[in-house]
Amino acid sequence: MRLVIARCSVDYTGRLTAHLPLAPRLLIVKADGSVLIHSDGGSYKPLNWMTPPCTLTTWRRAEQETSEEPGNDWVEQWDVVHDKTGDKLRVRLVEVLEDISQELGVDPGLQKDGVEAHLQALLAENIDTLGDGWSLVRREYFTAIGPVDILARDESGGSVAIEIKRRGEIDGVEQLTRYLELLNRDPLLAPVRGIFAAQAIKPQARLLAADRGIDCVTLDYDALRGIDDAESRLF
Template sequence: MRLVIATCSVDYDGRLSAHLPLATRLLMVKADGSVLVHSDGGSYKPLNWMSPPCAMAELAPREHEVELGVTAVWQVQHTRSEDRLRVLIHDVLHDSSHALGVDPGLVKDGVEAHLQKLLAEHIHTLGSGYTLVRREYMTAIGPVDILCKDPGGASVAVEIKRRGDIDGVEQLTRYLELMNRDPHLAPVTGVFAAQEIKPQARTLALDRGIRCVTLDYDELKGIDNSEHRLF
């Protein structure tokens, strides 16, 4: 992984356009080719990014860019679309590379892991006509618990928690933003599934167009429990 702290501006062009004005930011270049732009706030979510497959080139700035103080240009081009990220670097405060090795992945809580397995085996729990694509669908920022198709054949990303809170909704939102940039998957909708979903998390999810599903652990195991239902 390469970590660069630099004063820079960033432009994203493609299916959407976005501009980040000049400021000091953290630029991350991962071994999988992804490039992420972070600020010193906003928790784990990058301000902008390019997910693989993509190619990054470091270019000399154009004449008018030199006049504005630009010393280097990162141009990141997605290889399957016209999406392009262009980072104009003015000053570099830090530049280092670190070999992190192979990550063993997230070790889930036993109940969450079992919920994921059970829901994948009984994907119709989400509704009639749903079909499983795969568990642990890998993205550039981590695995989505379940990727499935709705009755119309559209992609659905499912994030599973034992207790669903706002952080879980934010996590799923990040996955959806990334996956919807992939023309082979888009449009992708989201399902936030948990044994218990906090009211604030449900409100945030619904506001972002994410469906909430309350899972009954006993029911998924085949035990009839009339006290809990799937909503």
């Protein structure tokens, strides 16, 4: 990653045009080729940017080259061209204040609290939150196309396959549908009904689940952890 703090102007041309007049800014060039221009404000959002795939070309103006045009006394120019659309980002640096390069290596990724594995473990430990008399058969119940997150039995002893997601979308409902088709071929389990559980479920996923005869359950992660007691809330 390269970080440059410089007084610069920026022009974007392509599907739209935009101009940033001369001012001090932070320029970020990432290993994936993306280029971002930030001001000292606006939170995380850059003023302008170019995403990969793109090509960055830089060159410096020779000391003997001069221009009488006001504001055109740049010392270094960056041209960033998107390889597919041809959109162009031109950055002209008038004064470079800092220029730092550092290899960051492979990032392990963001590890969020409340990921699917945590939700699965918590729901398995508290399976009775789905109803009195419910019992856990096992977590990660094997099928030929992958493991079902939880296999349980309801109060009447019926088999229930539960698929758990942080965000419930159509793909998750499709996945559970495939599991149910396989599980219902097993005479020791059939009939098996499905529950699609998530912290938030999109309306399209709810509609598809209802069409497939699958129940939807919204999981309260804090309540499962014992941090939040829904019955003691004022609101």
